[in-house]
Structures are given as structure tokens and as C-alpha cells.
Amino acid sequence: MLSVLQAHGGHSVQRVAQRVRFASDVEALWYLRQDVMVALSAIDGEAAARRQMKAINSMFKGGLPGSMGPRAHQRFTH
Numbered sequence: 001m002l003s004v005l006q007a008h009g010g011h012s013v014q015r016v017a018q019r020v021r022f023a024s025d026v027e028a029l030w031y032l033r034q035d036v037m038v039a040l041s042a043i044d045g046e047a048a049a050r051r052q053m054k055a056i057n058s059m060f061k062g063g064l065p066g067s068m069g070p071r072a073h074q075r076f077t078h
Contacts, residue, residue, distance in 0.1 A: 001029065001036050004052050013039045030060060 005017040016032070016039045023029045033056065040049035 001032070001056055004056065005036065005039065008040070008043050010043070012042070026060070033057065 001020045002017055005013055005020065016035045019035065020029065020032055023032060033053065036056070037049050037053050040052055044052075
């Protein structure tokens with residue numbers, strides 16, 4: 001997360017980077033993913049941010065309880 005954020009400047013990115021740097025555990029980092037996504041989206045656009053987050057998300061495999069994994073979103077169809 002830090003390497004992706006360090007490629008960008010700006011106050012909001014640095015604030016998120018500081019929160020990532022001082023995260024106490026893997027669970028805290030898991031919840032910071034959304035903040036990283038928002039920061040990257042503001043700079044590079046959502047599509048580029050999603051590509052970068054895909055690599056970050058894969059780092060969490062096996063490190064979190066099963067209930068904390070990514071959720072599959074289903075569209076409502078009527």
C-alpha cells in the first residue's frame with residue numbers, strides 16, 4: 001500500500017499513507033483499503049485505482065478470517 005501511495009503526492013495521499021504506516025495489524029490494513037482506493041481514484045481515476053488495488057487485495061489471502069474476505073456483490077434483477 002505504501003509503495004503505491006508514495007508514487008503520488010498531495011496532502012490527502014500523505015494522510016492515508018501515514019495511517020497505513022502506523023496500522024497495528026493486518027485487520028487494520030484490510031479496513032484501510034477503502035481509504036487507499038479513494039485516494040488513488042482521486043488522482044488516477046477509478047479504473048486505474050481498481051487495477052492497483054487488485055494486487056493489494058491479493059496480499060491479504062490467507063491472512064484474514066474467512067468472514068473478512070471480499071464480498072461478491074450481486075445485482076438486483078426484477
